[in-house]
Amino acid sequence: MKIFVLAEHRDGKLNRATWEVIVAGQHLAAHLKGSVSAVLLGRDIRGLAEELAAKRLHEVLVVEDERLAEYTPDGYTAALIEVIRQEAPAFVLMSHTYQARDFAPKLAAALGKALISDCLGYRVDDGTVIYTRPIFQGKIHADVRFADDPPYLVTFQAGAFRADEIEAASEPVPIRAIPIDLSPVPIRTRPLEVFREAKQAVDLSSAERIVAVGRGIKSEENLALIRQLAEALNAEIGASRPVCDSGWLPMDRQIGSSGQTVSPKLYLAIGISGAIQHVVGMKGSRTIVAINKDPEAPIFDIADYGIVGDLFEIVPALIKALKQLRE
Amino acid sequence: MKIIVCLKQVPKRDLALRLNEAGTWIAEADLSWEINEPDAYALEEALRLKERLGGEVIVCSLGPARVEQALREALAKGADRALHLLDPAFEGLDAFNTARVLAEALRRESFDLILTGLQSDDHGYAQTGVILAELLGLPHATIVMQIEVLDGRLKVKRELEAGWFQWVELPLPALLTIQSGINQPRYATLKGIMGAKKKEIRRLALADLGLSAQELRNKQELMRVFFPTKAKRTEFLEGTPEEIAARLVEKLRYEAKVL
Structure with a gap:
């Protein structure tokens, strides 16, 4: 065979x-x-x-x-x-x-x-x-x-x-x-240049900690919350594709098959369901924390720590707890 | 430019899904449905091309009676007419046979361009569009993020992996599969919704397409579906938000040692 x-x-x-x-x-x-x-x-x-x-x-x-x-x-x-x-x-x-x-x-x-x-x-x-x-x-x-x-x-x-x-x-x-004569084959598509959109301004692949945000954040304004959390953790911000598609974060923050592949020590997935296209870009992370309202979200399949709940309640409490730790 | 958009109706994202009793598919009763996300982007791209170049946008969907709602939504957004491929024999078709039925329906239309999403949220084959192109003898490009119409040709930006892109030229007629994020899909206006009621949805069944159920025997068989077993043992933290936050910080500090 x-x-x-x-x-x-x-x-x-x-x-x-x-x-x-x-x-x-x-x-x-x-x-x-x-x-x-x-x-x-x-x-x-x-x-x-x-x-x-x-x-x-x-x-x-x-x-x-x-x-x-x-x-x-x-x-x-x-x-x-x-x-x-x-x-x-x-x-x-x-x-x-x-x-x-x-x-x-x-x-x-x-x-x-x-x-x-x-x-x-x-x-x-x-x-x-x-x-x-x-x-x-x-x-x-x-x-x-x-x-x-x-x-x-x-x-x-x-x-x-x-x-x-x-x-x-x-x-x-x-x-x-293997001898094959391809000369009679019409090649209808013409491949042109391969390029990168812009210089990757952010290299997330070397980040030690990443706070990644998904659809669950609901609006651009709510990203302020994620920025505060990233700051409290001294982490880089990443995102799943829909957040970048909406223009809420630049494309160079995107993690997944069409974005960057990362393997930080800590990956906090907030409001990310865990579609495969995202997971392939971050499953090598050492410790994964997932916060999501849907207990069936596939992100929990790869998370070390899972929190089922409203991110708009959990994240502020987490920011506060982290600040207390610093003090 | 006459553009056909193939779209699929899928369960709304972020719904908790259950399996049917036989474990052969999800339990579909009581679900709410929407247009498959990349297909919605394909529709928007078609509408924009029509606004720029004139012509017609025809939407086409294969599926049970509920699919009419997705077609009405597309008509309300600005599509001109719709084809609904509806027959009990079309239920549970694999990617090849779905494309086969679509091909028979679309052969009867003259068109310049077919657009569809790069894959569906449900089966996620990422195949139907490309098979359709092959069955219709069309050149194609997949995972498209930008379309430029030249004289009788297209120049499209394909997404490659890891942030790379490539421009590709291809002659018309052609088929493109569209990646999410290529544009910002519009909402239907009230006027559009009212107008859609008068637009045509033509139903086409097996016999209308000159096909027989015998010809549509699946080449791949879906045996069973199941919830995946976890790759990792997840520790779920419960309590009030404050309790959860305190426990997580403790875990990250002393167990995972990342703080």
């Missing part, structure tokens, strides 16, 4: 999430007595192929083409359709990155197959692989399986597997080029 893992890269560097998915593949191969190979698409990617070949894989499959020099959904889909046709893998595993989200559903549709996306893990039950994925922003989980024939396309959420569990190869595994 062939298990393929698609390696993702940008600017000559492999995405860290690729290692996690290789770990997923290595686990799955052990369960199903299969082999794992990495698939790498691009141009001038020999170095990346060699990096992959140092891991315990069956082989590294490489498609090099001018038309894959930059990522496009048309180019990637056409190349992968051909890889899948020639090699007939049973599984194609990917990370649920923004890039995979851009082409993997297209690939699945072009193949007439299902894609099970954003998986947190899997188990093998009587020979059937059952995937667990979050629904309702992570409040609930769902068990899902394929109801169709292979190839099975799966994306795993960042952090679902631990990159440091990757098994290395005792000697480099073979690298094999």
Whole structure:
């Protein structure tokens, strides 16, 4: 049984999430007595192929083409359709990155197959692989399986597997080029420059303490309360996406998949429900405190200390208690 | 410019959800509903494009009878007409089949652009828009934060990860999935709400789309849903706000040692 893992890269560097998915593949191969190979698409990617070949894989499959020099959904889909046709893998595993989200559903549709996306893990039950994925922003989980024939396309959420569990190869595994002629493929989207909006004025990644605020704060005026708390704690202020979308705090305060990734000693999540997009950016924090009125909020799943209640009552009391501590 | 907006109705955010007895989905009775947040941004973007360039905005939603409320809201905000894909056979479809039904409905319309949210709050597949593009043979871009209309083309700003963006050009007709925060969605005005009552909501069922239930067999099966077990043991602090604050400070100081 062939298990393929698609390696993702940008600017000559492999995405860290690729290692996690290789770990997923290595686990799955052990369960199903299969082999794992990495698939790498691009141009001038020999170095990346060699990096992959140092891991315990069956082989590294490489498609090099001018038309894959930059990522496009048309180019990637056409190349992968051909890889899948020639090699007939049973599984194609990917990370649920923004890039995979851009082409993997297209690939699945072009193949007439299902894609099970954003998986947190899997188990093998009587020979059937059952995937667990979050629904309702992570409040609930769902068990899902394929109801169709292979190839099975799966994306795993960042952090679902631990990159440091990757098994290395005792000697480099073979690298094999797959010849594919992409010249007849129309590439309809034209990728232009990649850029950062503004210089990241605030680097939250080195903050020791962060007070993060979410939708629960209700209005911009109420942020004064959060500023007082941050001051009392000597903490930086962070926010979940909706707060930045509303323009209440600048985008460089945003924590989560589209913002910064942080791992402070103390993370106070105030009025943040804990949608996955936020959690991936802060779950590495050492001590997490959550204040939320909804006892079912997923933020409590990762909190060390939870307070179910009205933040407009709790936070002023907390500011007072912290001031007393100082005095 | 003729723009179609695909939107989904989902339970209001921050509602406490319960599971149904069989544990196969949430208990839907007594819930209140709203337009999926990224879809609301997609609608706003469509309305702004129409205001700038002229044309028509058609909203399309697949779902049970309650979905009419979401379509009325979109009409009240300024959409011109609506398509409601309504059939018992459409219940519980996976991403591929939902896109399949949408594709059949939209094939019958001529359009320049399809907009939809990047994912839904309920299933969160982040797939339906992209599959729809493929089924209709359209180029697409996902997680879009800005749209510029050029001559027969679009230039869009895609969000990448960790604060990075990329401009991408693509020809029309095209499909874009919209990220929350691209604009500030408007509220419906009273005049809009009154006007919406006269606007058309056309219902399309399985047979109207030339599909059979047999063709819509799901390719992925939702087996069961459940509340996740906690990754961490959370210590909940209770009492009056003052008591809670005092206990938290003590915990952070002596247990977690972060103060």
